[in-house]
Amino acid sequence: MIPFSFGLLLMLGLPIALVLAMTALLYIYISGNTVLYLSFPQQFFAAIENYGLLAIPLFMLVGELMNEGGITRRLVALASVFIGHIRGGLAYINILANMFLASIVGSANAQVAVMSQVMVPEMERQGYQRGFATATTCAGALLAPIIPPSMLFVIFGVLAQISIGDMFIAGIIPGVLMAAGFILVIALLGWRYHYPPGIRLSRQQKLRNILAAIPSLLVPAVMIVGILGGLTTPTEAAALGALAATLVGKFAHKEMHFDRLGGMLMRVGINTGVVLSLVAAAGVFGWVIVFEKVPQQLASVLQGITADPFVFMLLVTVLLLVVGTVLDGIAALILLAPILLPVAIEVYDISPYHFGVVMCINLTVGLLTPPVGAALYVAARVTGARPAEIIRPLLPFLGITILLMILLSWQPFLVTALIS
Template identity: 45%
Template sequence: MITLILFFLLLLFGVPIAIVLGLTTVIYVLTTGNFGMFDSLPQRLFNGIQNFSLLAIPMFVLVGELMNTGGITTRLIRFSSVVFGSVRGGLAYVNVAANMFLASIMGSATAQTAVMSRTIVPEMEKQGYSRDFASALTAASSIVGPLIPPSMPFIIYGVLAGVSISKLFVAGIVPGILFGVCFALMIYVISIKQNFPRSERPTWSKVWKDTFNVLPALAIPTIIMVGILLGIFTATESAAIAALLAFLVGAFFYRELKFKDLPKILSNTVITSATVAFLITVSNLFGWVLTYEKIPQLIAKSILAFADTQWAFLLLVNLILFLVGMFLDGVAALILLVPILYPIAMNYGVDPIHFGVLITINLTIGLMTPPVGTVLFVTSALAEVKIERLVRALLPFLVMAFVVMFLITYVPQLTTAIFQWIKI
């Protein structure tokens, strides 16, 4: 009980989740007198990251850094503008499309929001869109980041649940596209009511130029997915190949990536990867304590008391995940909840790949909601919009996100059909 109270108190005081997990584990051992557990702590820490699939995380982080520095991200946004910019509300569609392109690079909602808040929000305001709407659309569109591969949450879920990361990557494609299409429909409705501006139609020479320039950038996610789908390489191997391609394209095709940029790129990659790795290791310790105290079994019994069917279980899980996502970072929540909820989901006959997509969607939506939504605060800070105004402008997109989430929840074929059809 003391450990549990301390856990929530530390969270309320804003202590980083990794420190909370490690500290509460040590205090549990001290207060219960199980000092023999200290002998196993180093081995538990090591086991937390002793998995080949986790190598994909630093590789995909490196891909994102290389593509941002190498001018690839900029060209993807410019290409989106050429395709969608001339229709009414065109720049709003560009926002969604660019986020979908960036999702195939970064795999992180927070990283996408940071990039787009600095680039497209000021441009939308110049063309007559309200800053509130532009910021809200940027935050909402970032939800596709963890769905369209590559995806850090999918890698972590795959490791924790012991399921195919390649299948998870493929399963996220249709939900990611579905979110993009539904947000585009919402833009269409709002554009009629608010009479959004049109951008000038680009000349054919500009269209051809921007299309030609973006082809090497588009080749990177294409090669990743084709290679995985055809079984040429695993998701982890695809990350290394993508990093090599991103370096070659940025350095020798676009010539914006300089060798002097590499130390900073590698430093950012190491810091981000080390943060995730540390979180995984200490969460493994905390999960060990939960298992020792049979907490997962107690939670399972509680859920079984309220949910006697798969339909009710999924509804309850959606609610739990959304509430947790409001207070915890997506990766941290994923690491904490998967070991608890995954075995229960299997008892209800839920497809493990489908369940991974559901967890990711719920926790990503949580990033856009107060009181601790990371995406919400990043967008507010970088786009210079007050939180209350941002939340108000975000409401229509949140409603649409919930509609899509429940559609995916109760139509599992939207996630499982594609990899069953191609037989990964």
């Protein structure tokens, strides 16, 4: 009954938050247990009564302040110091700069919008095809939901009721491995297609870029040191990051204009409202799922297929790759985590951190795959490239991401090694 109601409402084109809430209401009506209507508002608001969710608007604000304060441009210039001189240097710079920004933005859609404006025109000017330049930018944006801080990790931590700080730490090694995989892809493609030569900076230019970027590096440093050192919660770290981004943009780079603060806060408020409405609706939907004993039913089915945790993770990977093509990553996470996580923990004894990281990486792939592919269409709109131009050069990056998911599924210590 629940899958049928959910599928029917989804096909009608309703927003996913409304679909989740209405599915729960339909279940109560059809079951005849009308006393559950009294619990509906309580479950709805209880889902967002979580301190950790405050990190979401604060991380969004950090990203807005970073863009306004000129931090993005300086981090790109810093990346050029290290690898800008080699053949295909701008492609490497794109990935490395995305890696720097991933520790600040935490949202693939926001990151691809920013970096498409910064990197794609410059790569085109130096002889790269627009489709490849945009695909490289999209691939780099996949790092945003993995390298901490990450909104997906915050939401998963709230849903799983685990430490968001430890969830961030669990994403460090997978994020670095993903960046290394993307650099390997660029190296192999560069050998095959003979990318344009890099621009060699003088010693004075390198020194100037490094000195200019030092204040910008304070923003991720404040957040990461606070979280890893146990000095702050992720929410407090996000607030300190917003303060640091404001001070750096205003006094160090002198590019922050407070008259634009209203627009930034408006964008943060709208985006936060969208995310929290999903979380609230997921609260009542998850409540119905548990009431209907869906996780137990799924567990019995999966146990009949396999008792091997690795095979289970592979099955989940295939499921999420399919779901990610039709549902937004946050919506899919909110929908499936309450169903799959209890099975992973109770039946297969999989760490929630291990499962969460693999699940979030899975769903980031969906950001770049049609028919939804939100980040793909953002990049196409910003750069003017057709989606078909982007997808073909993007495939090797997606392939290396899938291989990474298989590796992480097989070797969970790559996720849990840094968690104390």
